[in-house]
Amino acid sequence: MTGRIRRAQGADWAICRALVPEACGRTDCPIEGLILHPEAGPRVGGAAVLRFDGQDAWLGLTVVPPVRRLGLGSYVLEAAVEAALAGGARRMVTACDTLAEPAAAPFLEKHGFAAVTRITTFEAKFPACGQPLLRVRDELVARNRVPRDWVLTTLAHVPLEAVGRLFAEYIAQREDLAEAPLRLDREGGRYDTSPVILESGRPVGALVAEKRADIWHVEGRFVVRGHQSGVANAMLLGLAVDLAMEHKASIILFESRDDNRDTLKLARRMNARPLRVKTRFELALY
Ligand SMILES: CC(C)(COP(=O)(O)OP(=O)(O)OC[C@H]1O[C@@H](n2cnc3c(N)ncnc32)[C@H](O)[C@@H]1OP(=O)(O)O)[C@@H](O)C(=O)NCCC(=O)NCCS
Known part of the structure; x- marks a missing residue:
């Protein structure tokens, strides 16, 4: 099936926001919307939104369920690629939760997109x-594997700048975290219960976690070079468990890229279940 595609204007943006909300969020770059009117069925069959950011065109695309698998997604995508080229983009990029949207990967891959990163959000109880985690930590302590000059504390008790700088360095090496809403500030004590290891007063590792009601969201974990033997991680995680229990957390959320074997192993040990899989897809336009 085909239909008619037209550029969004005026009140059409309400349709775009309803169908592809994630693509309409940013307002700091040029944006273009396409509305699909199928030749049969619902009046509006779907929408695509393109956000132009440098040489990238970020795509959001949805076809409404009653008219899926009729070729309409491909038809809109073709029009979106033309619009991206006309707008000067060299690459098309999209990211979505491929666990919640199982059609996305087969659809995008059929059209030449490649999945470049996959970040799973795990939930454990x-x-x-x-x-x-406590067993591993207690074993290391019993075997005297923990350096004597380490002090285990929380972010509330250390200079924020020092941890913030190390955390910023960690994020800078992780392209997938570029969009993470990370601000290590003391506002509302957001990150106060994050475990930190100090060595002679200097932070050498931290697990940055935000507590929202009874949910603990781990936003990142870093250990400086020279301390990556696993002892620091085990100590951070052990303290995180102590703190989570003390603060009556019932759920922990954490992320892992699919090439981070340590965190994936941890997820298995913790019997964690995948909640979301944010997959980034890219298509070179020429
Ligand atoms: C992904 C989506 C846009 C596809 O729209 P559509 O109109 O159903 O797609 P098409 O009919 O053009 O499908 C083209 C091909 O993609 C693949 N495909 C589409 N949906 C699929 C599914 N559910 N399972 C497996 N393959 C699928 C097939 O190869 C299909 O060809 P075929 O029907 O001849 O087998 C639609 O399912 C949707 O809106 N999903 C929710 C939002 C989303 O995931 N957007 C994509 C990320 S931006």
Whole structure:
């Protein structure tokens, strides 16, 4: 099936916001919308939104369920590629939760997109998920593997700048975290319960976690070079479990790229289940 595609204007943006809300969020770059009117069925069959950011055109595309698998998604995508080229883009980029949208990967890959990064958000339940972590930590302590000059504390008790700088360096090496809403500030004590390791007063590792009601969201974990033997991670995680239990957390959320073997192993140990898989797809336009 085909239909008619026209450029969004005026009140059409309400349709775009309803169908592709994630693509309409940013207002700091040029944006273009396409509305699909199928030749049969609902009046509006779908929409595509392109946000132009340098040489990238970010795509959001949805076809409404009653008219899926009729070729309309491909038809709109073709029009979106033309619009992206006309707008001067060299690459098309899109990201979506491929767990919630199982059609996205087969559809995009059929059209030449490649999945470049996959970040899974895991959910695990306290207190059960903490037990394996506490066992590892307690074993290391019993075997005297923890350096004597380490002090385990929380972000509330260390100079924020020092941890913030290390965390910024960590984020800078992780392209996938470029959009992470990370601001290490003391506002509302957001990150105060994050475990930190100090060595002679200097932070050498931290697990940055935000507590929202009874949910703990781990936004990142870093350990400086020279301390990456696993002891620091085990100590941070052990303290995180102590703190989560003390603060009556019932759920922990954390992210892992699909090439981060350590965190994936941890997720298995904690019996964590995948909640979202944010996959970034790219298509070179020429
Ligand atoms: C992904 C989406 C846009 C596809 O729209 P559509 O109109 O159903 O797509 P098409 O009919 O043009 O499908 C083209 C091809 O994509 C693949 N495809 C589409 N949906 C699929 C599905 N559910 N399972 C497996 N393959 C699928 C097939 O190869 C299909 O060809 P075929 O029907 O001849 O087998 C639609 O399912 C949707 O809106 N999903 C929710 C939002 C989303 O995931 N957007 C994509 C990321 S921006």
